[in-house]
Structure formats: C-alpha cells, structure tokens
Amino acid sequence: MSRILFLESVAGVAGDMFAASFVDAGLVSVAELLDLPRQLALEGVQIDITRPTKATMRTTHINVGWKNESWKKPLAAFDHTHGGRQAAGHSHANITHPSAAEHWHTHYSELDRFLGASALDDVTKTFARKVFRLIAEAEAEAHGVTIEDVAFHEVGAVDSIVDVVMAAFCVAKVGASKVYATPVKIGRGLIKIEHGTQPVPPPASARLMVGMSVARVPEAITRENVELSTPTGLAIIKALTPEFVNSAPAGVVQAQGMGAGTMDLGTFPNVFRVTVLDDSGAAARAALPFETDEVVEICCNVDDETSERTAWTVEQLLELGALDAWVTPAVGKKGRVAMCLSVLAEPARWQELADWLLRSSSTFGLRHRRWDRLKLARRFETRDTAQGPVRYKVGLTTDGKVLKEKAEFEDLRAIWKKGPAVK
Template sequence: MTTVWIDASAGASGDMLLGALVGAGVPVEVLQHAVDAVAPEPVALRVEEVRRAGLAATRVHVDVTDSSVHRTWHHIRELLGHGSLDAPVRDLALAAFERLAVAEATVHGATPDQVHFHEVGALDAIADVVGVAAGFVHVGATAVTVSPVAVGSGTVETSHGVLPVPPPAVAELLRGVPTYAGAVAMERCTPTGAALLTTLATAYAPQPPMVVERIGVGAGGRDPEGHANVVRIFVGGPGTGLRPSSAAEAPLLLECNVDDLDPRVWPSVLAALLETGASDAWLTPILMKKGRPAHTLSALVDHERAAAVRAEIFRQTTTIGLREQPLSKHALDREMLSIRVGGEAIAVKVARHHGLVVNAQPEYDDVARAAAALGRPVNDVLTEAQHLCRAFLDHTVTTSTGD
C-alpha cells in the first residue's frame, strides 16, 4: 500500500504537481509518454532544477506551440477516449477534466458541453492533467491525503477579465475542502490544480501517520519573496511511529455518500457489512447539493477483509464510488465476562487500560433475551445489569460474577 501526502500550503497548479512527481522519482518519460498519447499538437515536458525562497525544487516546463483552438469538454473526452492511455490513467484524467468542466460551466451558467473554456482546452492543461494522472498511477498511490489548500488573495487576470482570488472556478472546485488565503496576495491555486487535488484526494488533513520514503518538491513559475512557491509530495507507506514496523497495517475507513437508497434498507446493509468482515459500520445523516438529504456510509475494516467489504458495499447500495483512508487506532484490551440477572446469563464486555478496568457494559442482545425470558421490561433488566457491572469497575476481577 502506498500512502501519499500532498502539502498544498503554498497552493497548487498542474505544473507544480508535475515537478513534485518528478522530484519524488517518477521518470519524466512516464509523464511524456502519457501526454504524447493524447496531445493533438506537439507538447514537450522540460525539467529544470530551481530554487524557491532558498529551497531546492523541480520545475517542469510544458512547452507547447501557439494554438488558437479552444476545446470543450466534449473534445477533451474524445481525445482521452481515443488515446492509447492505460485505463487507470485515462479514468483519473477524465475525472479531473470532468470536475473542471462542471465547475467552469457552473460559474458561467451553462452546461459543460456548451461552454468553450480556454482553461480546459489549452494544451498545457491537457499535459498537466494527463501527466499528473500518469505520475500518480506510476507511484501506485492507494491513499492520497491533501493538506488544507492555500488559495491566495487579491485579483488575477484571466481570459474573462480581472477576477477576484480565488477565481470563481477554483472556489467552486474547492467547495467542502479545507482552504485558506495564505500569506501572499496572489493566485495560489489554479483551476487545474484544484481539479487535480480534489480528484486525487481520499482525505484532507495534515500529514497522516506514514513512513516517508520519497519527497518531491515541485516549483511554480513565480518566486515571491519570503515564501517558497512549491508543492511537496511525500510518498511512503502507512505507519504511526507508535508500533514496530512488523505490526499489522492500519485499518481502513471506507466511506461513500448515498442519496437514492430507500432508508428502510440501511439496517440490512449495515448487518451485511459486519457479517462480511467490517469491524464497525455506521450511518451519518448529511445534506448534499441542491438540498438533498442523504447519508454517509462508513465502514472500518482490516486490510485483508477490505476487498470483500468494498464489494459488499457496491452490491448492497447504489453508490458508484468509495473514499478510502488508513487510520491510526488505539484500542483498549478487552475481554468478555458474565453476570446473571434473575438466573439469566448476560455477557459483559470489559475494557482495561494498563490493566485497570475502565469500562464494563452488558451486551444489549443478551439483556433483551433475558427480559423476554423473565417477562420483565427491557429497561428494568438493563438497569439491574448495569448496576451489577459496577462491580467490574470498583474491583479488578478476572472471573465472572453472579447474583
């Protein structure tokens, strides 16, 4: 499993991400080959070692010929569909361009296929998106965490005139993403950079627990005083630094948003995921775009059971995609003991911290079964069971107790 963290504290652009990938060890030939497979006109990637605010970095220049063609999302789909790209590269590039097209169409009040975007149709944007997609596929990234994104402030000159920073398309693309202006009054994140970050990201956070093996520093074209205009990419494996390297891999959190499933089905979905191997599964009510009520389905699962749980989510729900991220987990030592209420056995889950019992809870299914057998209200039996569980908290015990 390959974990990647993208440090976007200075913003992001397509060429900065290309430079970071090359700096992290991705051969530029890998990127160039993918670009050549789809570019309708000559495009060359040229690598230069530079400094930004005294920091060594890699800059990838995208050299293109002058072109007056303003291609649309429809034209881009055809180029990517007919190009000889590997399927994972094509899928990533299509997803990034679709995000960019939808955002541009939204801010211009049109549909993606109606709007002629200079930003989408430009040859350098094609090179940026396809090259970055090829780079991340080459790295084998299975989890990509993106830091809060610096977007800048002030104004920027565009083909539509002077616009505020962040430009409308960037603001649209970064809805729901942690962002901030940053210290420098300039455009920090471009529409292409925002589309790539949001396509690649499986999570947004500071650097996650990981064992860093490679670092790439990608330079932007400008070098503002006192601030390094770079994107950093950390590549490695999962790890917390709190356990030996031979320990099992961190558990995974699988999530998806669903707004078109009959809510009566959810209990059976959660039960199926737990039966398939998820250690926990739950729902969170959310509100999606256009005010649609929905749920976020979350499942916690070990790596060896992840494939089966993914398949079960796709089988049981209407989602067509999953987010996935490794988690650091601290679990208390636990054991199952027993109490009796009215002669009925009820299991108790006891948790210990450094050998001291800190929690003891009766198993609800056993409580309900005992209540039915005794002809007593469930709440009555639960209250008595909880009172008996106090014995586990008041005294360190290793054997069962009875009434």
C-alpha cells in the same frame, strides 16, 4: 508495502507544480512524462523540465509548450458538432487568451472522447477524465451553461491537457492506498482573467473548493493580489478525495520532492511538495489477528471549572460523537489542583469536537495527536439468564477466537434495581 501519499500546499497548487513534485521526488522519470504526448497523439507538443531554486531550495519546474499547431488535429477529429454551437454560450476554461486570432477551442465533451480513445493506461485515463469532469462541472455552474458547452481555448487547452495527464500518470504510478493533504492555500485579492476582474478565488475555483479544507495566505507572502491555486490544481486535489490534516502522517519516508510555480514570492518558496511514506506499521499490525484503525486524541488541562461542569463537558462530548472521553486528576501550575480532559475521536470528526471544546470549556488551548490503534473484533449477543435477557459484548480475534466477554452495564443496572441482593 502500503504507500501513503502526503500532499502539501506550501504555496498553493497547479497542475504543473503537482507533476513536477513527483519528478523532483524521483517517483516518475522525465522520460516517462516526455512520452505522454505521444500516447495522446499530440504532435508538436514539448515538455521542458528545469531545476530552479525557490527561496534557496532546489526544485523542479515543468513547462508545456508546442512547436507548431499540429497538436490540434487529433482533437479536431472528435469535434462532431463544430460550427453548431453559439459562441455566446461558451464558458472558456482556465487561462485568458491574448487575441481573437487565437480563439481556437475544444469543448469538454470532445476532450473527454479524445482522452477516452487515447493510448494511456486505464488508471491514468480514468483519473484524467475525472479531473476534467470536475473542471467542466465547476465552469458550467459558474457561468450558467451546460457541461457540453464548456470550452478549453488554445492557450489553456494543450497545457491543461498535458498537465492533467501528467498528474494522472503520477497518481497511477505511485498507487497510494491512502492520500493525505494539508489545507490548500488559495490566494487573495483580485485578478484579471478572460471574464474580467474577479475576486480570488475566481468562480470556477470557488466551486471546486466546496468540501475542501483551505488555509490563509502565509504572512511571508506580501502580494495583495495573488492566485496561488489554479482550477486545474484544485480539481486534481479534489479528484484524489484526500483526508485533510495539519501535519504529516506516520510512516517511513520513501521519497519527497517539490514542484515549483512560476511566481517569485520573495523569501517564501512557491512550491508544492509531495511525500510518499511506507506505512510499515500497517504490515506489522496486519500480522496480528486484531482489527486496526486510527484515532485522534484531544487533550487539555482545566483548573478553573467545577467538577459538575467538567462532568457535563464529558457527557456532551460523548453525545457529539466522541469515541471516548475521560478525566485524569493532575496538579497544575502554582500547585493548583487540575484535571486533564482527554477525548478520543475518529479522524474525520476530531476538528468538530476540538472546536466545540474550545468554545464550550474554560481552556485556552488543546493538544491533539494521531494514534494507530489495535482492537478486538466485537459482536453483541443477548443471553437468557435467571434475571432476564442480558446483552453481552464479546471480544474476539479476526479469525474468530473468543478472548473475553462482558455483560452490558445498562442491563446489569436494570437487574440491580430489583434489589441489592440480586447479582
């Protein structure tokens, strides 16, 4: 079974929301998560799991706390430079601490060694360390310090550690072959954090967002100042390197769950949703001796452009990287003669081509859909002929059986230019 992981930032993402969605979907058990503090040797840490209702929908919420401060001891064992750092150079990650009395912290380098020495399985351990590395890099860049000087203080440290490890365990347990995600909702306005009043996204989150697709705050969320996605949540998504999409991928849904945040957003559900799909079509396609991939088809109807302009549009789309582009005659509204312009694009390129098409053609809108594709394996050969060298495109199965071949048009055109009788 080829598993697909589809992540939806319904109302943003945080580490606890991410892990809670997997519990809600039944992808991991409560007992498995409750055992993680033991694997980390974090005594006194407790994980509370509840089933709140958000905007009439049943969800799952996870809260990480501690009964006493004994959880600090294993982290302190990895502090090889305690007392040797200058506090003024620290960047304190994640959450504001309420008083100077709670100004305990652990640095990124110590945390990384702690995770590396833990009893976690290798996949969980590697992913958790990757997430914290991303957070540390973002914090260091945001505050002008080295990664080694990035510190996680008391209120932020233990829940961030457990949140990230829970998320890493969930990712490892599912073992998805492909990850898709909707654009992440960040928030808006201003918030107060340890470093003072900051715009949303705050500095570390802003750096984690680089390269990620983001979305506006839904109109149904009326709060003016709201942070929907935390640095921890953003780092988890970034570490997964998903393909960002606006709709669910094709497949058979195996499980779906929603993890709840703590904010009350009124009629809008403060949740993060996970869906696991079985790409059953992939297994069927794999049984055939052909190559497979996915493409996005973009279509629009045009009834007010000249044929010359439309031909130029097709030419430009191909130069911009479209896999193919073509025009189909049609009859539009009010009996007008029209053309349906279609474009095939790689999934990573379709948005760029759609943007160009909306800006450069007369259409006011377009359609797009994702297709699974079967295709022949291809190779190119140059053969000597009576008219000179000619390149051939050869189509064959993945096990090497030649099914068809075709001479390249440009080479044929060069031959035909020698005279109409030449074939």
